[in-house]
Amino acid sequence: MTYKANEQRMQDKIDTFSKFGDAGHGGITRYCFSEADIQARNEFKRRMEAIGAEFKTDDIGNMYATLKGSEPDLPNIVTGSHTDSVKNGGNYDGILGVMSAMEVLEAIHEQNIPHRHNITAMVWTNEEGSLYPPAMMSSGIVMNDYLPAEIKKNFIFENMMKSKSVIDNKTTFKEALDNSGFKGDKANRLNAKDYCANFELHIEQGPILEANNNDIGVVTCVLGMVNYRIKIYGVSDHAGTTPMKFRHDALYGAAKVLQYLHDELDKLDDELVYTTGEILCHPNVHTVIPDYVEFSIDARHEKEEVIKQVVEVIKNIPKEIVGCTTDYEVAWTRDTVYYDEELVSMVQESVDELGYSNQRINSGAGHDAQFVSYMVPTTMVFVPSKDGHSHCEPEFTSTKQCTQGASVLLNAILKRDAK
Amino acid sequence: MTYKANEQRMQDKIDTFSKFGDAGHGGITRYCFSEADIQARNEFKRRMEAIGAEFKTDDIGNMYATLKGSEPDLPNIVTGSHTDSVKNGGNYDGILGVMSAMEVLEAIHEQNIPHRHNITAMVWTNEEGSLYPPAMMSSGIVMNDYLPAEIKKNFIFENMMKSKSVIDNKTTFKEALDNSGFKGDKANRLNAKDYCANFELHIEQGPILEANNNDIGVVTCVLGMVNYRIKIYGVSDHAGTTPMKFRHDALYGAAKVLQYLHDELDKLDDELVYTTGEILCHPNVHTVIPDYVEFSIDARHEKEEVIKQVVEVIKNIPKEIVGCTTDYEVAWTRDTVYYDEELVSMVQESVDELGYSNQRINSGAGHDAQFVSYMVPTTMVFVPSKDGHSHCEPEFTSTKQCTQGASVLLNAILKRDAK
16 A cells, blocks of 8 residues: 655645745745754754654754564664755755655654654754755765775865864854754764665755656766866966967866867767866966966766776867866766665655656765765655756645655655665 | 167166065066065165156156156157056066166266157056956056056946955055055146157067067057857756756857857958956756856957957857857947157167167057057167066066166157157
């Protein structure tokens, strides 16, 4: 049999949480441990305790609300996401995974659904890292010992506690955590012994489900990626006094290299995505020919062989172009993280049984689930993002779609519970 | 007969002034009214008073040192440049015109050269505008009533006095002027009645004289220019979740527009110079597809018809490119400023008589002389810039070349005096 989440209750949660950090024009700004975030955290606690869930926090402020199962010695099944947002973000990124986790527990409670395992709704602290970088901070901390070396070198616990507010460049994450009232015991952290499965529901943050008219994305992996810095060295000269033939214009060089990258990368796999989002130009004065330009190139694909081809293209950037020299440097890489096949199947079966239109999809963005998956079997459920928007105020998923997602989550968790 | 400047005395001045603001690795930082600039100003005053020149300053701190002529009721002939520099600038830009002006007066004094007109060595305050923008501030103020409307709108006296230090964003130009000890009387300003000719010697700041193996540039004009802002509007989306075909990447659009500009502008006149020195990218985050990019395009040519062709190319930028829309906005324009033909001839005759290799040249950069020329007949003399460098520490002109330039200046001034 299939169970369903309650659309009205989902709407109530969406309406309630959208007020915490309401920026006044349809979206929210809800930085980690801000007043708005504390409001959202208290609301999570209040609602979970109202249905008899046991509430606790760990030493990084991650919150766990657990409904006891009939066999409480079995490890917990956990589902959740984050309450914090980017600046002027929308009402769905992160918080929808929290609301869906609450909805799962509320539905189980209301419908008196039998379950053997403890089922935990969870909130990860500071997923966005918008105020206290980096992103996925607390899942990085908790899963630290399980992370691949390449990721781990970016996650040094001591450094992260010292992370300073990007606004005042003074307040540290540790201070905000200490003052939040949500700092608990390290022993309460999610761990490999006490947890057997993790599910995260999230908005897609892309246009694929909507374009294919599908309501649910059965997520199979988080895409592998490479992130390089491309550097172009020219010579700085006066814009008015240097004939064109004497120039070594690093910005024109950068435009040429960017075109080369597009030309070559477009020849590779159709599923490849690559982005130059950041460019630095020196001295960046309108009357001076630039002597140095650096830009980022971020490329993601499920298959390692395609990522390797991308790296080859980068390595083959012409060493000299329009009188400039070029260089590149790897910023970071991550391999594709495949989600747990058994859990993916349980999600797929649940969607099929519920009869929702769906497809397999990969996650191009990073999520806490991706870090958790190194320690505990994990998978994700995606719901559509209208026009593919996320991290902005127009971010939207209909309450019907949100509720369908929560229903999928509920049934998948119950399938895992029954195993 | 021809007169010559003294190479040893020039060397002494170069050595002395290079110490004021010495940055420790071959160049100087000598912001307007900084301690280093005050030192340079005092040295100018000391040397000029030592040869009996009358020293005065005007209300913007411009300095005038005058050797009386035999017919002191005739208007003055003036020559000079500026003592201030850019950050980590060289030992020649500006100050060489001041040292050459001093050398002219010192040579006249030492060699007892008869002259009818008063001859004034001059220092313009804050030509670079590096600490207190804009550049050419004080010549803009003094010549304000004579400037074309299009230039004038950028030169509002009251605003400029309020110009804030780019370092502390607090100290105003007016405060620095008041505290400098060099604020004098407005009545002392250079004016159309009391001055009949203006000469400015400057380093070329480009590679042309050196490439042609010429020691002197007989400057005929300051190039006309246009400066536009090019704008590309895209859509911001997540770098990991947005398939390539759904993208509206404003930075890729900018690269395409830049290439279009290079392709089309390269078809125009060989003498045209154009530069994109500044680029802004929003939000400039490596994981976000840029939704807005803006860049500058500065183009300079002597002939108005070529500048018009440039504007046509800009107007014909495709309105849509790689899914983005484009727009443009004029930032400013200036027409070519032709220097006084009679003074140009006097410079040419002087160079020829001295037997120095030379060529006609235009000035791609702006100088105080360009503003003065709207009020008083003006011309310029260029000496070579090694490797075309300027506004940087490797800036270099040999003392021999500097002295040749001062000799040309001396003889041209005497020709004007004799008229």
